[in-house]
Each structure stands twice: as structure tokens, then as C-alpha cells.
Amino acid sequence: MKGELFALLMGVSLVLAACGGSDDTTTTETADPEKIYTQSCSRCHGGDLKGRGPAADLSAIGARLSVEDIEKVIAEGKKGMAPRLIEGAEAKAVAEWLGAKK
Structure with missing residues (x-):
């Protein structure tokens, strides 16, 4: 029983780590949007940025959505995308970076 519980906890930990996260001390000036994207979105x-399976193609997302709209999708999720995979300054930095993709 202990082994099964340990395996479950390890699995949950790995899933949470793979889904990204945010560090409240990060600012948009210090955030590296490409690194955050690679860790949390790629x-x-x-x-x-071309998307895999049902995930959206983001290569020209800035031509379709404003930075604010991209931030809203990051915060609220959309279709199969979970909300708040990144938050705060990291989400803003990634939204600004993606907003420049036209």
C-alpha cells in the first residue's frame, strides 16, 4: 500500500512539474519568454509554435489576437488548454512575446 501511495504522489509531482508554474518574484524584465514557453507550452x-494535434498553431498568433487576448487565453484556458499553466509576470512576458508573432 505504501508503495502504491508513493508512486501516486510521485506521478502527481511529475505532472505538476511538467505543467509549468510561476515564480511570483519574476518580472517581465527578468522573464525569458522563450524559456518559459519551452518549459510550459512547447x-x-x-x-x-506550429501546434501538435489539437493544440493551436501560435506561429502567427499576434496577427489574430492582441497581447491582452493572449493573456486572457493563458489565464482562462481555451478548448483543451488548461487555465493558468503560467501566471503573473511570466504569463505577461509570454503573451507579449507571442503577440509579436505575426
Whole structure:
């Protein structure tokens, strides 16, 4: 029983780590949006921003959505995307970076 509980806790920990997270001490000036994207978003949206499976193609997202709209999608999620995978200054930095993709 203890082994099963330990395995469950380890699995949950790995899932939470893979889903990103935020550090409240990060500011948009110190946040590296490409690194944050790679750690928290590229698993679904791809390293080339083209999307994988049902995940949206973000390569020209700035031509379709404003930075504010991108921040809203990050905060609220959309379709199969979970909300708040990144938050605060990290979410803002990624939204600004993606907003420049046109």
C-alpha cells in the first residue's frame, strides 16, 4: 500500500512539474519568454509554435489576437488548454512575446 501511495504522489509531482508554474518574484524584465514557453507550452504547441494535434498553431498568433487576448487565453484556458499553466509576470512576458508573432 505504501508503495502504491508513493508512486501516486510521485506521478502527481511529475505532472505538476511538467505543467509549468510561476515564480511570483519574476518580472517581465527578468522573464525569458522563450524559456518559459519551452518549459510550459512547447509540449503541446511545439518548439516551432506550429501546434501538435489539437493544440493551436501560435506561429502567427499576434496577427489574430492582441497581447491582452493572449493573456486572457493563458489565464482562462481555451478548448483543451488548461487555465493558468503560467501566471503573473511570466504569463505577461509570454503573451507579449507571442503577440509579436505575426
